[in-house]
Amino acid sequence: MSVIAPNFKLSGFIKSIIDDAVWFLLIFSLIGFPVIMMVLFYIPMPVIDGELLTPFLAFTYLADPTRTLPIVQAFMTTDMFKVMAFPGFGFAALLAAGTIFVERKMLAKLQLRVGPFYCGKVEGILQLAGDGLKLISKEIIIPAKADKPIFWAAPVLFVASAAAFVALIPVAPGWVVADVDMGLLAVFAVIGFFPIVTILSAWSANSKFPFIGGIRALFQMVSFEIPLILSLLGVVMVTGTLNLSEIAASQSSFPWIVFLPVGAIVFFITMLAELERIPFDLPEAESEIVAGWLTELSGMMYGLVQLGTYLKLYAFAALFVVLFLGGWNGPMIVPPFPMELATEGIELGPVTAKIGGLEPILSQVITQEMINGTLMFVLKTVGVIFFILLPRGVFPRIRIDMLLSLGWTKLIGLAFVNIFIALALVYAGVLGPGGLQ
């Protein structure tokens, strides 16, 4: 009889768990807890209701929602929350994960397949978690002749560049990680890092397929950066600002795609090329060069690159929304929260349930405007992502010379046409001072 673990003993298993727990408690109480206290000593804690928040006070707050909600509110206004959770990494990673699942299912339906089906009861909804666990638990194999420092650093740098890109995207009014005055220029600067990371990763693997893929990626990204930058100049001209939040706010009446459709089309095509998506997926053309510049990456290194790719996809779609589709602007469809529930409480017969501290958090942080803006933004972004995914089920891959001639001749020409349209709109007085806006 074959069993998976022939020497398994329940008592040994329990003993090992107890051993681990004891060691954990010992090390945590001797090293971990003092380290946490030392770190907390240097972090400026918020003052809540006239009291400085100390760790001991925080424990007493746990039991009382009227005292916990102000802490939540204080936390939601910190930079750390913005970077990690809402407009930053967590939000983007959630959308990216959703994108991966929708892409697989939608592609399958387009090709009359079923797609992920068995993980999770409903339509394979847990497939993504399964893939993630698989990638984390796999061994990371480094090629023997690879240039190890660069090879290790490249996936991390890729995710870091993508996260820097995500940080520049304004999601709702005031909800942006880095509100830079030169936001669009910062976007161009960040986009410039992707080809470097790609070619370094490809070169350091010291293998043929990654190198060919990397060279292709470099060709493609560098040559499509030029029409990308040119196609966005029209928006800068009609708005007169480079700040992404101001550009989004300037579209309260109509989105710029109405006036600058050529620029939007050029930007969308260059976006597909920058994201290496079909029909421009030459850098990882799986039927020619295995997986292109990703060939030698294994385990979680591949997972990191995939995460970075989809973060980048979200960021580009969001940039399209912010620049051409009006960002968070849209009809107010979220009903106002009944404030009297927060101020006066819920009356259930003789009992009145009132949660203190709910009113400031609803009127200052999670406002109706913010929820509606986020909803509008997410709806539009999901729509753009859908249109980015769609060509994968429709078009074949094109040749590299067709790609380069498309980028260098047609798209740059169209981008200049777009610039002249923008100039004409501004000088004719349709837009800008004295015009519609």
Added chain:
Amino acid sequence: MADAVFLALTVITIGSAIAALEMRSLIYGSIALMGTLGGIAGFFFILDAPFVALFQLAVYVGSIAVLILFTVMLVKRELIFKKIEDRKRKFAGIGLMLIIMVSLGAVFLDSGIKTITTDEPAVDFRDIGTDFVTYYWPALILMGLILAGSVTGALVLARREDVENDQRVS
């Protein structure tokens, strides 16, 4: 705070510049060159010129350094360069560099740079644009012509005569 940032940037910039020259591996040398250019972008940031800094990042780190990297990767170094290396040349180089740096530093210190006040507000990029198209327009036109000339020259050089017409992309 600004001093610490300044010192760190100085160390990064000069250190990676030396590394870019001294590294045996050309790839690492060009990565170090990126560090230098990025450090210079950092200097522009602490000089309140984010416009120039971001262009430094986008153009120099994002494009020029990539082109250098690209060229280096496609070149077999051993076929082109012959190493001539001895201690005399090395020390002569270091001495020459020290002399140049000391004399340049003396020139800078002597030029009255200490009397410049630095509390003026940062220049808006719209002002730079206005200046470019009003007062400095000849320089702008000249730059445009030079760039157009170089692009045309590159296109002429890159044009291949041996490609048949039906091989071209229509």
